[in-house]
Amino acid sequence: MVSRRTLIxxxxxxxxxxxxxxxxxxxxxxGSSDKFTAAxxxxxxxxNDKGFNQSAWEGLEKWGKANNLSKGQxxxxxxxxxxxADYDTQLTxxxxxxxxxxxxxxxxxxxxxQTVSKKYPDTKFVLVDEIADKKYKNxxxxxxHSEQSSYLVGIVAATKAKEIGDxxxxxxxxxxxxxIESFLAxxxxxxxxxxxxxxxxxxxxxxxxxxxxxxxIAKAKMAQGEHIIFQAAxxxxxxxxxxxxxxxxxxxADSKDKVWVIGVDMDQTNMGDYKSKDGKSANLTLTSSLxxxxxxxxxITESAQKDKFPGGKTVYYGLKEGxxxxxxxxxxxxxxxxVETAKAKIISGDIKVPATPEN
Numbered sequence: 001m002v003s004r005r006t007l008i009x010x011x012x013x014x015x016x017x018x019x020x021x022x023x024x025x026x027x028x029x030x031g032s033s034d035k036f037t038a039a040x041x042x043x044x045x046x047x048n049d050k051g052f053n054q055s056a057w058e059g060l061e062k063w064g065k066a067n068n069l070s071k072g073q074x075x076x077x078x079x080x081x082x083x084x085a086d087y088d089t090q091l092t093x094x095x096x097x098x099x100x101x102x103x104x105x106x107x108x109x110x111x112x113x114q115t116v117s118k119k120y121p122d123t124k125f126v127l128v129d130e131i132a133d134k135k136y137k138n139x140x141x142x143x144x145h146s147e148q149s150s151y152l153v154g155i156v157a158a159t160k161a162k163e164i165g166d167x168x169x170x171x172x173x174x175x176x177x178x179x180i181e182s183f184l185a186x187x188x189x190x191x192x193x194x195x196x197x198x199x200x201x202x203x204x205x206x207x208x209x210x211x212x213x214x215x216x217i218a219k220a221k222m223a224q225g226e227h228i229i230f231q232a233a234x235x236x237x238x239x240x241x242x243x244x245x246x247x248x249x250x251x252x253a254d255s256k257d258k259v260w261v262i263g264v265d266m267d268q269t270n271m272g273d274y275k276s277k278d279g280k281s282a283n284l285t286l287t288s289s290l291x292x293x294x295x296x297x298x299x300i301t302e303s304a305q306k307d308k309f310p311g312g313k314t315v316y317y318g319l320k321e322g323x324x325x326x327x328x329x330x331x332x333x334x335x336x337x338x339v340e341t342a343k344a345k346i347i348s349g350d351i352k353v354p355a356t357p358e359n
Contacts, residue, residue, distance in 0.1 A: 035069065036305045039099040040297060041079045041090050043106040045209065045235055051265040052234065052293055056105045056128065059294020063301050073097055087112035095120040101304045103128055103142075103297050107179055113139060124304050124311065128293060129179055137312040140304075142296045145318030146179060147186030148346050149289040150230070151353045152326040152339050153262050154190020156287045157228045158198050159335055164256050168199040170221040170229035172240055174208035183232040183264070183289070185357040193342070201226060202357070205236045214239025222247055222259055228286065230262035237264060238271075244284050245274040253280040263288030267327045283330070290325040292317060320347050 040047070040056050047057040060076050069075030077099070079090040087104075091112055094102040102123055104113050107130035114132055117125045117139050125139045132139040157169045171187055173180040188200045201221060205213045214236035221229055222243065229244065231237035244259040251257055253276035261272060263285055272285030296317050303309055317323020326343075328336050345351040 035074055036067070037069070037073075037075060037077075037099045038063065038101040038103070038301045038304075039077045039079060039094045039097070040103045040105055041081070041087070041094055041109070043108060044081055044083060046080050047078050049235070050268065050271065051237075052129075052291065053105050055266050055291065055293040056103065056297050057294070059292075059297040060103070060301065062294065063298045067305075084108060088116055091116040091125075092119070095123045100124060101126060101301050101309075103300070105129070105293065105297075107177060124309050126297070126300050128296065131314050134312045139312070140300060140310045141314040142300055143179075143314055143316045144291050144293070144296065144323050145182075145316060145353075145355075146232075146289070146291060146324060147182040147189070147353045147355045148319045149291065149324035149326050150183045150186030150232070151190035151193075151346065151351075152342055153230060153287050153289045154187040154192075155194055155338050155342055156190075156326075156331060156335055157187070157230060157262060158191040158194035159338065160260060160286060161198060161228055162195060164227055166225070166227055167197070168201050168224075168226055170218075170226040171200055171202040172214060172217050172221075172229060172231040172233050172236065173202065173204045174233040174236055175206060176204045180204070180232055181357050182355040183230075185354045187230055188358050189354055190342075194338075205233055208234030208236060211235055211239035211242065215243040218243035218259075219247075227258065228260045228262070230264075230289070232264045232289070237268075241268075241271045241284075245272070248276065248282070248284050249274055250277055252276055252278045253282040258284065260284055260286040262286050263327070265289070265291045265293065269327065269330065285330070287330060288327040290327065292321075292323045292325065295322050318346075319343060 040060050042053040047053050057078050064076035079094050081087050081090045103126035105128050110130045113125050113127045117136050121138055128142045131141045161169050191198050203217050218240040231240040241261050244261045247259050268288045269285045272283045276282045
C-alpha cells in the first residue's frame, strides 16, 4: 500500500541502483515481434522495498519465467524513477522500448499513466492501486480488496490486545487516500468483531517515504500505552518497525510490555528481528496483511497476453482470487482458527467487510 501503501499490505511496495533501471532502456528497440514482453515501473522506493514494489516485480518475474523469458528488452524488465518528476520519462522509455504491457506500481502514477498512454495507444498500460478514467481504453486499473486482509489482521491485533490487557490498538497510515482508508476500515471492523469496545487509534503520516516520521508517530503511540501497531505506510512503516525494536530491545523477550508491529503488503516477519535485553534473538512482527500485487501484475499480464486486456476497466482482486491474504505462521492455534473461519466467511459472502472507515 502500502506505496501504499502505500500496504501493509507499511506495502503498499525495493532499493536498486538507478543505473540498472536506466540501462534497461538503452537502445531504441524492446520486445521482438515473436515475443510478448512486459515491464513494471516502480515508484521511487524501488523494487527492493520489501513491500509493494518488490511484490509487483516478483510477480512479473514469475510470469516471465513461466513463459521462458529472460530479464531484458526482449522479455521482462523494470524501470525505477529517481523522483516523482521522472514518472513520465520512465513510462515513456518503457513504451518506446516496445514492451507490450507496462505496469505502473502505486497510486501516485495516475496522472502520468493517463498522460503517457495517450501518446502510445498501441501500448497496454496497467495502473496498480488507483483507478484511471474510463476514457483511456489502453489503460486497465488493478485494485485490491485490502479491507479483507486488514479485517483478518484486525482479528489478530484485538486478540493479542485482550491477552495483554490493552483496550486500544494503533494504526499508522501513509497518505490519506482511498486505498489506505480501506486498510483502516477493514482493520477497524476486524478489531470490533473481537471486542466492540476496543479502540483503534489511527494516525496518517502524510507521506509514504519518511521513516523518521514513522518513528515519531510510533513512539507517541507507545507512550500512550499501545502495544500493537498496524502500519500501512510504505517507507514510513520502516520507522514504525525501528521504534518498536528500539523499545523492545530494552525488555526481556517475553515481557508483557513488548510492542508488536503488523506488516503490510508482503510477509514482513524478518523486519521484526531484534535482540532482547536478555540477549535472546526475538521477533516483534505479529502478522502481515498481504497484498498480492505480484499476483495482480501476473494475472493482468496473462490477460493481455491472451488478448483479453480489460482496457478502460477496473479489476479487483481479493481473498477469493489470491489478491490479498494474511500471514499465519506466527499465530497460535486459536488465532489461526479465528482467522481461517473469518476468511472462509468473507469468501462465501457471509461477512461483508466495509471499505470506508468509521469516523
